[in-house]
Amino acid sequence: xxxxxxxxxxxxxxxxxxxxxxxxxxxxxxxxxxxxxxxxxxxxxxxxxxxxxxxxxxxxxxxxxxxxxxxxxxxxxxxxxxxxxxxxxxxxxxxxxxxxxxxxxxxxxxxxxxxxxxxxxxxxxxxxxxxxxxxxxxxxxxxxxxxxxxxxxxxxxxxxxxxxxxxxxxxxxxxxxxxxxxxxxxxxxxxxxxxxxxxxxxxxxxxxxxxxxxxxxxx
Numbered sequence: 001x002x003x004x005x006x007x008x009x010x011x012x013x014x015x016x017x018x019x020x021x022x023x024x025x026x027x028x029x030x031x032x033x034x035x036x037x038x039x040x041x042x043x044x045x046x047x048x049x050x051x052x053x054x055x056x057x058x059x060x061x062x063x064x065x066x067x068x069x070x071x072x073x074x075x076x077x078x079x080x081x082x083x084x085x086x087x088x089x090x091x092x093x094x095x096x097x098x099x100x101x102x103x104x105x106x107x108x109x110x111x112x113x114x115x116x117x118x119x120x121x122x123x124x125x126x127x128x129x130x131x132x133x134x135x136x137x138x139x140x141x142x143x144x145x146x147x148x149x150x151x152x153x154x155x156x157x158x159x160x161x162x163x164x165x166x167x168x169x170x171x172x173x174x175x176x177x178x179x180x181x182x183x184x185x186x187x188x189x190x191x192x193x194x195x196x197x198x199x200x201x202x203x204x205x206x207x208x209x210x211x212x213x214x215x216x217x218x219x
Contacts, residue, residue: 001093001161002091002092002093002094002095002161002162002163003091003092003093003159003160003161003162004089004090004091004092004108004156004157004158004159004160004162005065005082005090005091005092005158006030006082006083006089006090006158007030007031007035007042007088007089007156007157007158008028008029008030008031008082008083008087008088008089008090009028009029009031009035009042009043009044009045009088010025010026010027010028010029010045010046010083010086011025011044011045011046012024012025012046012047013025013027015027015127015128017126017127017130020127022124022127024124024127024128025045025046025047025086026086026124026125026127026128027083027086027128028045028083028086028087028088029083030081030082030083030158031044032158033157034109034155034156034157035155035156035157036153036154036155037060037109037111037150037153037154037155037156038059038150038153039056039059039150039153040055040056040059040150041059041060041088042060042088042156045088056149056150057116057117057147057149057201058116058117058119058147058149059147059148059149059150060088060089060113060147060148060150061086061087061088061089061119061145061146061147061148062087062088062089062091062095062113062145062146062147062148063085063087063089063090063091063119063145064091064092064094064095064096064097064143064145065090065091065092066092066094066096067085067096067143067145068080068084068090070141070143071143074137074141078129084128085125085145086124086125086128087119087145089108089156091162093162095162096175097118097142097143097144097145097146097173097174097175097178098173098174098175099173100115100146100173100174101115101167101168101170101171101172101173101174102115102116102117102168102170102172102173102174102177102197102199102200103115103168103169103170103172103197103199104164104166104167104168105151105164105165105166105168106148106162106163106164106165107162107163107165108156108160108161108162108163109154109155109156109157109160110152110154110155111150111152111153111154111155111156112150112151112152112154112165113148113149113150113151114148114149114150114151114199115146115147115148115168115174116146116147116148116149116199116200116201117146117147117174117177117200117201117204118144118145118146118147118174118175118177118178118181119144119145119146119147120144120178120181120182121134121135121138121139121144122135123135125138139182139183142175142178142179144174144178146174168199170196170197170198170199171193172193172194172197176190176193176194177194177197177200177204180194180208181204185211186211186215188212188215191208191211191212191215192212194208195208195209195212
């Protein structure tokens with residue numbers, strides 16, 4: 001059965017790495033007890049840069065626990081505690097990017113969530129690990145995790161079952177959305193499928209529709 005392995009929250013803090021000083025909330029720590037789920041985040045969790053993080057389409061970040069074993073093989077000697085990748089929910093049960101579709105709905109605790117988009121890495125991930133290659137590694141291996149929008153507020157806690165309660169009406173996975181934003185940005189077949197997925201964030205749909213128009217115009 002799929003379950004929550006850890007609930008992780010964090011507030012912005014200053015990191016100093018390699019001569020850079022940055023405010024970031026990527027460092028999350030596990031918390032005990034039920035945590036309130038709000039439409040834009042979990043209680044006790046904040047984002048440092050609201051221009052690129054947070055908001056209803058990126059309210060809660062989920063990450064498959066299975067990725068931790070793969071990362072540990074790739075990064076021997078690096079300590080990987082729950083929340084290491086900035087996720088709010090570390091989840092077991094095989095909910096990986098190629099198995100979850102944009103628009104899938106889940107019940108966790110007494111809250112309900114809808115998959116909205118992949119979580120693409122930014123430079124804060126390099127800062128978190130004090131390495132220069134983490135963003136490149138994640139883009140290469142595709143272990144992104146994904147964002148939920150909150151459909152019904154409630155509470156989540158360690159050990160809560162994760163139940164898919166509605167299957168997406170769109171046959172478009174998180175992995176496909178990530179590929180279209182990273183390595184296959186101008187794939188016409190993927191773009192044509194993506195522009196029909198109305199449960200993607202508005203900004204993503206706008207970008208995909210523009211790319212498709214440009215491709216068709218050039219043809």
